[in-house]
Amino acid sequence: MVETADIIVVGGGCIGASIALHLAERKAGKILLLEKKELANGASGKGIGIIRTHYTHPILAELAHQSLQRYHQFPERYGGYDAGFHACGYYILVGEADVETLHQVVQQHQSMNINIDLVKLQHVQEKVPHLNLTNVAAAAYEPDSGYGSPPQTTRAFAKRAADLGVEVRTQTPVLDIMVDSEGIEGVVTPTGKIATRTVIDCVGPWARKFTEQLGLEFPVTPVVEHVVVVERPSEFAQIHPVVSDLVNLCYMRSDAEQPLTRIGNSDPKYHPQFSLKDADDFKGQLFENITEELHKKLLHRFPILEEGKVVDTYSGIWGVTPDYQPIIDKLEHLPGLYCAVGFSGHGYKLSPIIGELMSQYVLGATNDLVNQLKLFRFGRFQENNLVKSPISYSQAKGLR
Ligand SMILES: Cc1cc2nc3c(=O)[nH]c(=O)nc-3n(C[C@H](O)[C@H](O)[C@H](O)COP(=O)(O)OP(=O)(O)OC[C@H]3O[C@@H](n4cnc5c(N)ncnc54)[C@H](O)[C@@H]3O)c2cc1C
Structure with a gap:
């Protein structure tokens, strides 16, 4: 039967x-x-597991906002199981060309009751002293956001x-x-x-x-996405907030349990180069030069990591639509x-x-x-x- x-x-x-x-x-x-x-x-x-609401499209922002609330109550909501969620905060850094857009998005999100605010660069510097803010023109902060384990x-x-x-x-x-x-x-x-x-x-x-x-x-195109992991030196051992760098087009987050910082690419120009015909062709391969470039971007934002060791480089695939x-x-x-x-x-x-x-x-x-x-x-x-x-x-x- x-x-x-x-x-x-x-x-x-x-x-x-x-x-x-x-x-x-x-x-x-x-x-x-x-x-x-x-x-x-x-x-x-x-996945690197960043959980944030910062989307320019209001429907995506609303969906992300709804999800974020569920991550905050994950064990209560889902039978006691844990998502590995840490609300370590989330900074968005933009350059001169995007200041107006950042202001508009923050305004839109505040009207949707999303917890976000524009923050002065001096304030960011005080909160994360090891962050280099050269070429950053403005910043915003989501205190409730963070990361989990996919x-x-x-x-x-x-x-x-x-x-x-x-x-x-x-x-x-x-x-x-x-x-x-x-x-x-x-x-x-x-x-x-x-x-x-x-x-x-x-x-x-x-x-x-x-x-x-x-x-x-x-x-849906399978695209290889790379991650570089660096060990932070002892003077920078504490967890830092997630940083979305829209100037250098990358994202960075620390691990809560160990002094590691991970960086991934958000520059869409690479996606055609890193695409595969078939998701089954993915064997954990790393495309040339990208991990070196990500490492450079990480050192630019966190110069103190010159003293840190690269402990891992790896890749995953995601399914990308046009x-x-x-x-x-x-x-x-x-x-x-x-x-x-x-x-x-x-x-x-x-x-x-x-x-x-x-x-x-x-x-x-x-x-x-x-x-x-x-x-x-x-x-x-x-x-x-x-x-x-x-x-x-x-x-x-x-x-x-
Ligand atoms: C390096 C990296 C960083 C990322 N960072 C973030 C981030 O910070 N925040 C975020 O929100 N997202 C992030 N993403 C994206 C996020 O991980 C994906 O959008 C999400 O995991 C997609 O989940 P999914 O269930 O749709 O697909 P998948 O997790 O790919 O699951 C699809 C499953 O289908 C199975 N399958 C395929 N064919 C068959 C079949 N014929 N029969 C049975 N099973 C089948 C596969 O084995 C697979 O397990 C990242 C992804 C990567 C790779």
Whole structure:
């Protein structure tokens, strides 16, 4: 007899695990979360984990704000499990060209009750004396923001989902999707077919490949994202706030438990060079020169780290769309297929609220926030109507 399920979530990253959990909270029936390898095998395994609200698009800012609140109450909200969240604060540094934009974004966010303020450079210097503010013209600060651990959060969502009855199956790739005249009929795994009328595609950077046999072209490119980790010297051992450097186009954060600072790239010019044809081609490779450049940028902002040792360089992949925004939708031409993929650099911070909204959407609930998800519809690429912020920073594109 063929196994059946009410809903199958494919992909055990933070997005799929969060959606499965929230569906279980809503008692959506028999739910399977199928992951081809281990949980957090993709982007969620290597993410640097910054959680902030600073987005120029008000809908993204609102989603990030909602998620941030959930990170603050993570164990209470999600069955006692921990996301590794630290509210160490978040600085945004901009150059002369972006001062006006920063002012506009801060004003917009304050009108949305987001806790952010413009701060004088002298104040930043007092708070983080080792930060070099040369070429910075203005700064803002989010005291409630910080970072968490994406793999730990993914596992926390999955454990909570399992507590609520979800069957979490790792080492279970979905090899094929079966369709009949009504739409989705089921999925094929190495251990057999599973019949279902609802599949939620959360395969992240694998999105293009996953539905290619159905003739569904997801414009999601797997892009390699690099991280350099430096040990801080003893005179700078204390945790420092996250720094988003929109002048040098990079982001930096410290670890709470050890004196390490991590830096990643936010310069979109590199993304075409670092893209892969297939997410399966990702083997942890490092592209030439980028880790050296990130290290230089880190030393520019924190000259004291000249004394620190590079203790690690690594990479992960993320699934990038042409406007750097996710694709969240119900695929009308294939009834029963939903997707939440292509989160680019935003997926971790957004995962709690996306799980919640997506579970409502799939179960037919509507409210203001669920309706806002239309911004991320699949059809925007065919309509040539990409997500565009009313205001934008000079160089950071959709990443901010
Ligand atoms: C270095 C780096 C830094 C980042 N920094 C941040 C940050 O500071 N803040 C932030 O918010 N985001 C950040 N991101 C982005 C964030 O990590 C991603 O947006 C997020 O993890 C996406 O989660 P996901 O669940 O959509 O995809 P993934 O985590 O990639 O999960 C997809 C899963 O699907 C599985 N899968 C694929 N095909 C199949 C199949 N056929 N059957 C079953 N399973 C399948 C994969 O194995 C994988 O586990 C960063 C990413 C990287 C790499």
